Amino acid sequence: MKSSKNKKAVIVGLFSIVGIAIFLVGVFALGGQHSLFVTTITVKASFTDVNGLTAGNNVWFEGVKVGTVKSVSLSGKPGVEIQMNIGKKSCQYIHNDAKAKIGSDGLIGNRIVIIMGGTADSPVIKDGDIIEAEKALTTDDLVNTLQKNNLNLLDITGDLKTISRRIANGEGTIGKLLKDESLVSNLQSVVDIVKQASVNTRQITSNLESYSSKLEAKGSFANDLVTDTIIFSKLRETVIHIREISKTIAVVAADLQTAGENINDSSKPIGALIHDREAADNLKTILKNLASGSHKLDEDLEALQHNFLLRGFFRKKEKEEAKAKK
Amino acid sequence: MEPISKQPAKYVISKNVDSFFSEIYAIIKFIGLFFKEVFTPPYEPREVIKQCYEIGYRSLALISLTGFITGLVFTKQSRPSLSEFGATSWLPSLVGIAIIRALAPLITALICAGKVGSNIGAELGSMRVSEQIEAMEMSAADPFKFLVVSRVVATTIMVPLLVMYMGLIGLLGSYVNVHVNEQTSFTVFFHDALVKISFLDYTASVIKAIVYGFTIGIVGCYKGFNATKGTEGVGRAANVSVVISMFLIFIEEIIIVQIINWIRYAG
Numbered sequence: 001m002k003s004s005k006n007k008k009a010v011i012v013g014l015f016s017i018v019g020i021a022i023f024l025v026g027v028f029a030l031g032g033q034h035s036l037f038v039t040t041i042t043v044k045a046s047f048t049d050v051n052g053l054t055a056g057n058n059v060w061f062e063g064v065k066v067g068t069v070k071s072v073s074l075s076g077k078p079g080v081e082i083q084m085n086i087g088k089k090s091c092q093y094i095h096n097d098a099k100a101k102i103g104s105d106g107l108i109g110n111r112i113v114i115i116m117g118g119t120a121d122s123p124v125i126k127d128g129d130i131i132e133a134e135k136a137l138t139t140d141d142l143v144n145t146l147q148k149n150n151l152n153l154l155d156i157t158g159d160l161k162t163i164s165r166r167i168a169n170g171e172g173t174i175g176k177l178l179k180d181e182s183l184v185s186n187l188q189s190v191v192d193i194v195k196q197a198s199v200n201t202r203q204i205t206s207n208l209e210s211y212s213s214k215l216e217a218k219g220s221f222a223n224d225l226v227t228d229t230i231i232f233s234k235l236r237e238t239v240i241h242i243r244e245i246s247k248t249i250a251v252v253a254a255d256l257q258t259a260g261e262n263i264n265d266s267s268k269p270i271g272a273l274i275h276d277r278e279a280a281d282n283l284k285t286i287l288k289n290l291a292s293g294s295h296k297l298d299e300d301l302e303a304l305q306h307n308f309l310l311r312g313f314f315r316k317k318e319k320e321e322a323k324a325k326k
Numbered sequence: 327m328e329p330i331s332k333q334p335a336k337y338v339i340s341k342n343v344d345s346f347f348s349e350i351y352a353i354i355k356f357i358g359l360f361f362k363e364v365f366t367p368p369y370e371p372r373e374v375i376k377q378c379y380e381i382g383y384r385s386l387a388l389i390s391l392t393g394f395i396t397g398l399v400f401t402k403q404s405r406p407s408l409s410e411f412g413a414t415s416w417l418p419s420l421v422g423i424a425i426i427r428a429l430a431p432l433i434t435a436l437i438c439a440g441k442v443g444s445n446i447g448a449e450l451g452s453m454r455v456s457e458q459i460e461a462m463e464m465s466a467a468d469p470f471k472f473l474v475v476s477r478v479v480a481t482t483i484m485v486p487l488l489v490m491y492m493g494l495i496g497l498l499g500s501y502v503n504v505h506v507n508e509q510t511s512f513t514v515f516f517h518d519a520l521v522k523i524s525f526l527d528y529t530a531s532v533i534k535a536i537v538y539g540f541t542i543g544i545v546g547c548y549k550g551f552n553a554t555k556g557t558e559g560v561g562r563a564a565n566v567s568v569v570i571s572m573f574l575i576f577i578e579e580i581i582i583v584q585i586i587n588w589i590r591y592a593g
Contacts, residue, residue, distance in 0.1 A: 008375060008376060008379040009375045009379075011379060011383050012375050012378040012379045012382065012383060015378075015382055015383050015386065015487065016378070016382075016483070016487060018491075019486075019487030019488070019490045019491060020487070020490075022490040022491065022493070022494050023486075023487075023490050023532070026490070026493070026520075026528060027528070029516070029520050030520055030523060030524075030525055030528055031525075033517070033520055033521060056524060
């Protein structure tokens with residue numbers, strides 16, 4: 001009997017301890033999740049609108065939960081002041097130029113405070129610091145934007161309605177295209193032309209292909225032209241020579257131009273010769289005189305050949321010439 | 327303590343109204359006597375341990391099975407609605423809130439009201455009609471302390487512990503279903519299940535469990551201790567204990583939830 005009572009006592013004790021252990025595990029699990037056993041600092045921020053944020057909502061920094069909202073209260077100034085408990089371990093990563101904004105945990109989740117930014121040059125946050133609040137996009141803002149989009153959509157659909165009505169009535173290019181049969185035949189002919197052009201293009205492409213294959217064929221002139229460095233250097237030299245020749249030609253042309261200018265200039269001797277009528281007449285007279293002089297000189301020389309002093313010389317010369325012919 | 331079966335010679339208002347208020351007075355007196363006796367020595371630790379064993383340990387299997395099935399079925403039934411929104415990842419949170427805030431205390435209390443309340447009512451009722459309680463009084467033993475205080479203390483202690491078991495096993499049942507369908511890990515499931523639970527919820531559940539345990543014990547003891555009319559009265563005491571306990575549990579649930587919500591939204 002006594003042993004039975006002891007057994008019951010042991011079982012009840014064990015049962016109670018396990019039950020209490022479950023209770024304590026629950027307490028610590030909840031405490032861990034709500035950071036109840038973590039030393040924290042309090043940081044403030046002031047928002048114009050907190051969108052239903054309440055005490056106990058989470059505070060995130062770079063997507064990591066770092067604390068909870070301690071209190072939300074209407075401050076005397078315009079806006080709502082919130083106090084946040086942030087774990088001391090996380091404080092070393094948050095700088096006091098960081099900004100806070102109200103967000104939501106998922107699309108329809110609880111409100112959260114999101115701390116973001118902050119530069120390494122600024123000191124880390126400490127108890128009592130105030131962080132700058134950033135205005136978050138509210139549902140009203142979204143609805144207003146959607147309303148604007150709706151109005152735009154209404155305008156667009158109105159325009160589309162007008163366009164489709166004009167098309168249906170055969171107005172405008174597309175309407176005519178649908179209604180006018182001559183346009184269809186024109187279009188058909190355009191399509192034929194395009195088809196022919198595409199055939200030609202294909203032919204050109206094949207020609208280009210064959211040309212490029214020839215270009216790639218080793219030993220051909222084109223390939224040598226492209227690939228042979230000696231030919232290329234010779235070509236370059238030739239081009240240089242042509243360039244030099246063209247320079248020389250340019251100089252000659254310049255000289256010729258100067259000469260031409262001199263010829264045209266009546267003050268110059270040659271110009272005077274060409275352009276001065278008096279000088280031309282004189283020259284003509286000189287030439288006449290020279291012709292007459294030469295004729296007379298010819299007669300004189302003929303006479304001189306028959307002169308007794310020189311007759312021997314000329315006979316001797318005739319004999320030598322006859323001998324040379326034989 | 328004497329049973330309340332004495333008929334007065336003259337009624338103040340009417341027979342039914344008088345008996346209703348007399349009953350209220352007797353209940354208050356019974357509860358007051360309990361609080362007086364519970365802190366007054368001599369204590370009955372052996373009897374308390376025995377009752378803890380009967381009430382707590384003997385109910386564990388039933389509570390565990392019910393808790394596991396509750397968690398499993400609740401998850402299965404909630405899945406289609408959440409899948410429509412692609413929100414099956416919220417199942418652990420939903421089940422966590424449902425079990426810890428409401429189902430674990432309420433179902434445990436209802437099961438205990440059925441099993442333990444009827445047992446106490448029937449046991450004490452049979453002792454009353456077989457005049458064992460009078461015999462104890464005659465032998466200078468305090469039947470109230472020995473029978474009532476030990477049982478009410480045992481139910482007040484054991485029901486919260488059973489709620490803890492029920493919560494854990496209910497969540498395990500839910501985990502089985504979630505793991506089979508979403509391959510969610512144990513750690514992630516329990517993290518998500520507790521993420522929406524606040525300390526207030528947890529404390530409220532414990533307070534509810536204590537109140538329910540006390541209610542089950544006190545109602546069972548009162549009805550059994552004041553049983554009349556022989557063996558018929560025993561059955562009646564057992565039956566009425568269960569019905570009144572359950573009724574009171576629901577009333578208390580409404581009141582406590584309302585108080586907790588006031589605290590929640592006032593803070």
